[in-house]
Amino acid sequence: xxxxxxxxxxxxxxTDKIKNVAAKIAKEYKAGNxxxxxxxxxxxxxxxxxxxxxxxxxDPPTREIDALLSTGEQVxxxxxxxxxxxxSVPSVSLNAFQVSMHSTGNHTNARLKKIDTERIRHELDxxxxxxxxxxxxxxxxxxxxxIGRGGSDTxxxxxxxxxxxxxxxxxxxxxGVYTADPRIVxxxxxxxxxxxxxxxxxxxxxxQVLHNRSVDLAKKYGVTLVVRDSHKDVEGTFVKEVCKxxxxxxxxxxxxxxxxxLTLCGVPDMPGYEYRIFDLLSSNSIPVDxxxxxxxxxxxxxxxxxxxxxxxxxxxALLKDNAANLKIKEVSVDNHVAxxxxxxxGIQSNPGVATKMFEALFNSNINIKMTYTSEIRITVLIxxxxxxxxxxxxxxxxxxx
Ligand code: ADP
Ligand code: ASP
Ligand code: MG
Numbered sequence: 001x002x003x004x005x006x007x008x009x010x011x012x013x014x015t016d017k018i019k020n021v022a023a024k025i026a027k028e029y030k031a032g033n034x035x036x037x038x039x040x041x042x043x044x045x046x047x048x049x050x051x052x053x054x055x056x057x058x059d060p061p062t063r064e065i066d067a068l069l070s071t072g073e074q075v076x077x078x079x080x081x082x083x084x085x086x087x088s089v090p091s092v093s094l095n096a097f098q099v100s101m102h103s104t105g106n107h108t109n110a111r112l113k114k115i116d117t118e119r120i121r122h123e124l125d126x127x128x129x130x131x132x133x134x135x136x137x138x139x140x141x142x143x144x145x146x147i148g149r150g151g152s153d154t155x156x157x158x159x160x161x162x163x164x165x166x167x168x169x170x171x172x173x174x175x176g177v178y179t180a181d182p183r184i185v186x187x188x189x190x191x192x193x194x195x196x197x198x199x200x201x202x203x204x205x206x207x208q209v210l211h212n213r214s215v216d217l218a219k220k221y222g223v224t225l226v227v228r229d230s231h232k233d234v235e236g237t238f239v240k241e242v243c244k245x246x247x248x249x250x251x252x253x254x255x256x257x258x259x260x261x262l263t264l265c266g267v268p269d270m271p272g273y274e275y276r277i278f279d280l281l282s283s284n285s286i287p288v289d290x291x292x293x294x295x296x297x298x299x300x301x302x303x304x305x306x307x308x309x310x311x312x313x314x315x316x317a318l319l320k321d322n323a324a325n326l327k328i329k330e331v332s333v334d335n336h337v338a339x340x341x342x343x344x345x346g347i348q349s350n351p352g353v354a355t356k357m358f359e360a361l362f363n364s365n366i367n368i369k370m371t372y373t374s375e376i377r378i379t380v381l382i383x384x385x386x387x388x389x390x391x392x393x394x395x396x397x398x399x400x401x
Contacts, residue, residue, distance in 0.1 A: 001166040003028060006038040006134065006156035010173040011230035012076050013043035020231060022083035025129060029089050034124045037131045038156040039080060041072025062107035063143060070144045073133035080131045091129035096136040096144060103137025103145045110137050110145035115162040153214035161221035168223050170210065171230035176237035177209055180253045180395045184388050191251060193238040198251045198343050201377045205341040206256030215239065249353060250344035250398045255391050257338040257384050260312035263304045264319060266329025269296035276326055284318055286311045292370050304370060337369065338387040341379040342394060348375050360397035366390050
């Protein structure tokens, strides 16, 4: 069998953990399996590298951020091969350049385009474990790129798809996908399986257990994912197209504070203004994930939008600089908000679900600033300070029994 196994930062957080993971891989190898191992940087080292960068320059060039951050994964793969060597398991570490993992050139948020499989196949044919750096790619100038925080999951799925692996296992510090982040809701329940669509929604709205693009890619190429604990030998959660179990009304609650709400007051209630505002944001590569506008009063409307916190200062500056042009009277910014979402295949056909979510918030005296929905998700924007309380209250109401 050809197995792709990805280990996250906490799973390779120190040399003992690396040795433990190496022993796990050695077992698979000695059982006759071909193994491709994808690693993240050790523990918090990506954050530490970013702190260093910002100590030197508050706005470092993104090309150099990628050059810096990609070193974190390089350390893990080299150490892992040393650990495997100590166990007499032949292995080779490969970075994105050595594999030829082609990506787009947008530094810090590049997309994997194509993976050359020859080198990996050659190493596997020589019965070596191939240990690949997660999170990175190479653009058309041969510059190293990174593919977004948490992106090693996506590297693993891309490799599993390109090499038609028999399994893609994501090893982490929890033993599966839960109905809520177990760090916030200690009695959250582990799911045995979840569909791609539900997992994609959960991952996109804050359940960082999987990088959302990894789920998207897995769905596109039909790669079944398993999320498992890297140090305990217990059943994990399967992420796949169709689930055997009865579809749950609600499969999870997630929270995300990487959001900022900008309100544009006094925009003319006439055709074209909304287009010009969003054109300005999109042409400056600022993604907007929620839009709410009020009914017109005195021929003007207020528009509230949510953008990620790292984009917020740029969005604010752009909108303020262009306020006169776009006829925006005032731009206000609320940085202390969080999004809470519930996800479930049964949401659309069961209006009672939304009622229960709102009731849970009401009972906890939590005010809703904005609500938006998709077919299988309801998201509310609330004050950041209420985030954990809201997750617990909603989880208890909808998934508590
Ligand atoms: P890794 O370093 O292995 O990539 P991450 O920190 O990215 O690990 O993801 C694992 C973490 O995701 C867990 O420690 C857990 O707190 C968090 N998490 C958030 N939502 C969920 C969820 N619904 N189910 C499981 N874990 C979750
Ligand atoms: N090391 C990178 C990060 O911390 C990628 C990853 O862990 O998946 O975001
Ligand atoms: Mg992760």
